[in-house]
Amino acid sequence: MLTAAVAVQATDIHLMPKANGYLMKMRSGGVLSKSESFSIREGERLIAYLKFTASMDIGEKRKPQSGSFRQIVNGLPLSLRISTLPAVPHKESLVIRILPQEHVPHLSELTLFPYSASKLTALLAQPTGLILLSGPTGSGKSTTLYSMVQHCASVLNKHVITLEDPVEKQQDAFVQIQVNEKAGITYATGLKAILRHDPDVIMVGEIRDEETARAAVKSALTGHLVLSTIHARDSAGVIGRLVELGVSRHEIHQTITGITAQRLVRLCCPSCGSVCQPDCTQETRQAIVCELLAGEELLRAVKEVTGHSEGERRQTLKNELRKGVAYGFIASEEWTRWHAGEADISQKQR
Incomplete structure (x- = not known):
């Protein structure tokens, strides 16, 4: 998922809960891309993994949370800012803000x-x-x-x-x-x-x-x-x-x-x-x-x-x-x- 996001220069990845699963969208150049779907089990496991990696409480789904961690993708160091929101029914919406750590341009x-x-x-x-x-x-x-x-x-x-x-x-x-x-x-x-x-x-x-x-x-x-x-x-x-x-x-x-x-x-x-x-x-x-x-x-x-x-x-x-x-x-x-x-x-x- 992160490799695909880096390839299209995405700034955000959205994981949105639906009735029968999760949708993933990427924002590149200010525009959201077409969505891909996950099963409920895949989506919940992915969100739990990201929350754990970002030092968030994986058992808390009733409150908004935020965290961050660093990851290297294709040799590019990234800082990933994670934000969650409780959604109906008993699910979570998660957004990843991708912040490349390369040299800041003039x-x-x-x-x-x-x-x-x-x-x-x-x-x-x-x-x-x-x-x-x-x-x-x-x-x-x-x-x-x-x-x-x-x-x-x-x-x-x-x-x-x-x-x-x-x-x-x-x-x-x-x-x-x-x-x-x-x-x-x-x-x-x-x-x-x-x-x-x-x-x-x-x-x-x-x-x-x-x-x-x-x-x-x-x-x-x-x-x-x-x-x-x-x-x-x-x-x-x-x-x-x-x-x-x-x-x-x-x-x-x-x-x-x-x-x-x-x-x-x-x-x-x-x-x-x-x-x-x-x-x-x-x-x-x-x-x-x-x-x-x-x-x-x-x-x-x-x-x-x-x-x-x-x-x-x-x-x-x-x-x-x-x-x-x-x-x-x-x-x-x-x-x-x-x-x-x-x-x-x-x-x-x-």
Whole structure:
């Protein structure tokens, strides 16, 4: 199963319970593949094995659980993040997030347009502040975050400490701390301890709640550069999200130096002329398209709290995608898929 997932560059494997068995689907390039079926006995044994390997309680099926373990597949080291959910009737749904552990690429290799990488690199040269990356699940935020941290440690020669739950990519260039609530290491307590360890740059895996948000802002106020991710629809929406989490306008104005919103898009295949077809032998290539809120535009958005109107801010990311299609980097099918997804989100919000 893992060998097949690596072959198609899958990011997630889903094991979903059905009445007479289990279905397996793989997400590759943001799209779920056709499902394969398992018997109930095979599915339950597979889930039990994965839970045991990830140090989870195999006898507990009534509560959600999460864990992780490392595996080498075809010579490629992988970190596998396991998550389970109780499902009806008396079964479990399991998802495997596949995190390759190879060298983190430079920002210029991740972004579709070179100027996006240049702007992000310029933000990292600042000694203090808070840089937040936003975007939906699977948009490449973690990879971008690791690339930025790697740049700080290797190129700028700064002392970097990360606080993650879980540690997704193990790197030797900086100190990584795993959140462990049972041992008393939460995001808040971990950040307090990190501040006494003389860091130049602090990376927080994700701002999820009010406690983490306030701890990240406080770290930035003490004269450190803090990098993190947060879930918001666009870059201006991050400001409103922070306000919801209890961060004051003054703290936002004093700490935030840059906000990005990004999407992961599939690039045109040189053989197919558009999105890679299932029988194509070429490797599916993806790149990040992002909008950046910084400088005077960031100051205006902070003063207005909610930033520019939604239509104006969304237009920025939309223009970046249109530019990619016009230059022939992004297939028109990918633009149609993204646009349909955005229209569906707007309809649900209304």
